[in-house]
Amino acid sequence: MRAIVIDQPGGPEALQLKEVPDPVAGPGELVIRIDAAGVNRADIMQRLGFYPPPAGAPPYPGLECGGTVAAVGQQVAGWGPGDQVCALLAGGGYAEQVAVPAVQVLPVPAGLSATEAAALPEVACTVYANVFMRAGLAAGQTLLVHGGASGIGTMAIQLARAFGARVACTAGSADKLDRCLELGADLAINYRDEDFVAAVTEFTDGRGADVILDIMGAAYLPRNIEALATGGRLEVIGLQGGGRGELDLGLLMRKRATVQSASLRARPVQEKGAVVAAVHEHVWPLIETGQIRAVVDTIVPLADASRAHRLMEESGHVGKILLDAGRAG
Amino acid sequence: MRAIVIDQPGGPEALQLKEVPDPVAGPGELVIRIDAAGVNRADIMQRLGFYPPPAGAPPYPGLECGGTVAAVGQQVAGWGPGDQVCALLAGGGYAEQVAVPAVQVLPVPAGLSATEAAALPEVACTVYANVFMRAGLAAGQTLLVHGGASGIGTMAIQLARAFGARVACTAGSADKLDRCLELGADLAINYRDEDFVAAVTEFTDGRGADVILDIMGAAYLPRNIEALATGGRLEVIGLQGGGRGELDLGLLMRKRATVQSASLRARPVQEKGAVVAAVHEHVWPLIETGQIRAVVDTIVPLADASRAHRLMEESGHVGKILLDAGRAG
Numbered sequence A, B: 001m002r003a004i005v006i007d008q009p010g011g012p013e014a015l016q017l018k019e020v021p022d023p024v025a026g027p028g029e030l031v032i033r034i035d036a037a038g039v040n041r042a043d044i045m046q047r048l049g050f051y052p053p054p055a056g057a058p059p060y061p062g063l064e065c066g067g068t069v070a071a072v073g074q075q076v077a078g079w080g081p082g083d084q085v086c087a088l089l090a091g092g093g094y095a096e097q098v099a100v101p102a103v104q105v106l107p108v109p110a111g112l113s114a115t116e117a118a119a120l121p122e123v124a125c126t127v128y129a130n131v132f133m134r135a136g137l138a139a140g141q142t143l144l145v146h147g148g149a150s151g152i153g154t155m156a157i158q159l160a161r162a163f164g165a166r167v168a169c170t171a172g173s174a175d176k177l178d179r180c181l182e183l184g185a186d187l188a189i190n191y192r193d194e195d196f197v198a199a200v201t202e203f204t205d206g207r208g209a210d211v212i213l214d215i216m217g218a219a220y221l222p223r224n225i226e227a228l229a230t231g232g233r234l235e236v237i238g239l240q241g242g243g244r245g246e247l248d249l250g251l252l253m254r255k256r257a258t259v260q261s262a263s264l265r266a267r268p269v270q271e272k273g274a275v276v277a278a279v280h281e282h283v284w285p286l287i288e289t290g291q292i293r294a295v296v297d298t299i300v301p302l303a304d305a306s307r308a309h310r311l312m313e314e315s316g317h318v319g320k321i322l323l324d325a326g327r328a329g
Helices: A041-047 A121-134 A151-162 A174-182 A196-203 A217-227 A249-255 A269-282 A284-288 A302-314 B041-047 B121-134 B151-162 B174-182 B196-203 B217-227 B249-255 B269-282 B284-288 B302-314
Strands: A002-006 A015-019 A029-038 A064-072 A084-088 A097-101 A105-107 A142-145 A166-171 A187-190 A209-214 A228-236 A244-248 A258-261 A296-301 A320-324 B002-006 B015-019 B029-038 B064-072 B084-088 B097-101 B105-107 B142-145 B166-171 B187-190 B209-214 B228-236 B244-248 B258-261 B296-301 B320-324
Touching: A002 A302, A015 A302, A029 A084, A029 A121, A041 A302, A064 A121, A084 A097, A084 A121, A084 A269, A097 A269, A105 A269, A121 A151, A121 A209, A121 A228, A121 A269, A142 A151, A142 A196, A151 A166, A151 A174, A151 A320, A166 A174, A166 A196, A174 A187, A187 A196, A196 A217, A209 A217, A217 A228, A217 A244, A217 A249, A217 B249, A228 A249, A228 B249, A244 A249, A244 B249, A249 B217, A249 B228, A249 B244, A249 B258, A258 B249, A269 A284, A296 A302, A302 A320, B002 B302, B015 B302, B029 B084, B029 B121, B041 B302, B064 B121, B084 B097, B084 B121, B084 B269, B097 B269, B105 B269, B121 B151, B121 B209, B121 B228, B121 B269, B142 B151, B142 B196, B151 B166, B151 B174, B151 B320, B166 B174, B166 B196, B174 B187, B187 B196, B196 B217, B209 B217, B217 B228, B217 B244, B217 B249, B228 B249, B244 B249, B269 B284, B296 B302, B302 B320
Parallel strands: A142 A166, A142 A209, A166 A187, A209 A228, A228 A258, A296 A320, B142 B166, B142 B209, B166 B187, B209 B228, B228 B258, B296 B320
Antiparallel strands: A002 A015, A029 A064, A029 A097, A029 A320, A064 A084, A084 A105, A244 B244, A258 B258, B002 B015, B029 B064, B029 B097, B029 B320, B064 B084, B084 B105
16 A cells, blocks of 8 residues: 655655555454545654654554545454444554554444544544543533634534533634634634633633643643633643643642643553544534534645645644545555 | 631741630531641641631631530531531631531541541541542552651551552651551652652552642652653642742653642532541541541640641651640630
């Protein structure tokens, strides 16, 4: 098969389509023939050499895909060749085929193509695991999402609204703010000329946000703690503003608040499987009824993966950028 | 009645025994005639003017007491005059009487005096709320307790052991380390000449501590994160080493770890009541069977509260320092 190989870490041009060995379905695994793969910021970190794949994962980038089951390994029940699926991957989505543990595989939701479904696994699992399973966002509480127009952001806005929470978000352009409001955000804050702490504090009548989903890390740490409500939970899933920041433990104590950070990718297969099962139970029905939709910005041929990375680095997109493996050549 | 009054924040001499109005039992409250009150570091902060009592709390210091019910307010069921009790207070323990919401009151455990029981409410509730209710320490996991010989520390060591966890702790003298081991600690680390990160890492075969109960705040923040296991929870309940520290979010993310901080005192009465009820259910039986004991270092007459604060500031004690209100004069 062909896959995107990174021989030398570097700029987008480091992504090269090459012929590589076909994957094999080990025990408990499926091989998926990929229609499309989602592009995530973590892939850029991997391209730059800062985020090596975990042990046992394919060396190619790509944390999610949609496609068709091509082969089934031993000890796999419930799936067979030809099934339309999408999957959360530890790597290897930028390819024509990938092997993945069956517990990380979901059916393509009714009404969607396998290509559209490729936009879902990483964002749905990341948002559900952090905002709901870990932070326990409840109906009537307020979620603040940074980067509301990103793939993660567009899913977080829709999911939180569907579960009865109020949603504030930040974004960097008028167009992105409009799109966030269309998706259901109650408040969209332009971080370029508004103070999100003041805006969220006013929006919540002084209470603050019960949960914050953050991608900026150190750069936003002090202000995120300020913006939290009593008992609030800050979930850091990205470090675009650096990793080392000042934490005011006195303020954290007065607010009885929590700071947590996690990535999905490094978790053991069993934990990923628990997240995927919860997403299947709680999120998939909302997608199948149309209450939540996959927001796709651009679909780029797999061979042009470098262009997809440039688009993501320019940050002009709203929702997901996908790679189409069906147009690999 | 008489109580310890702080007219001007300052050194231990700021604590003055004076005649003050008797407390009255409001709806849902009891008045307790106090035999003894526990001394806590938070009382020193209040004496220095850094930790004012929350709205509605008595102005006198003291977060826990043991004694006898003297009066019962409206809407209180299950308690009557003469009952031997101890209580978690929002303030007012350094006195001959105190009014307290009935949900914060516990019976004196069988086999203990009301004076001994005064050593229990704050430490039992703080440890149970943070280590078990919040951090979810489970049997087989490892707890690291800083200040193992303190009131909090001696309770945390015993409780964690009773629930089947392994316990490492730090302390600053050979005598304190011995006492921690006697109470059931599996590992006692002298923080003056050992690196607790290396010691805990070795003790856990490289895994790290699942839960850390910390009183040092900023001074220990970077090393506490280093000492955490994957999925670990750092619970900061004291800021003796400062409030603002550097947090390595990248390391937090790789460990999928949590930093939380809270004090009991500022919580709403309802939340305190939930903690007290859980302590009554899960901790009291262990005290009544003798599996866990109240560790009392020194009992000082209430009139000598300033001496009790000096003893705590010198940090030579193991377990609790109590004030005896029966010997107030």
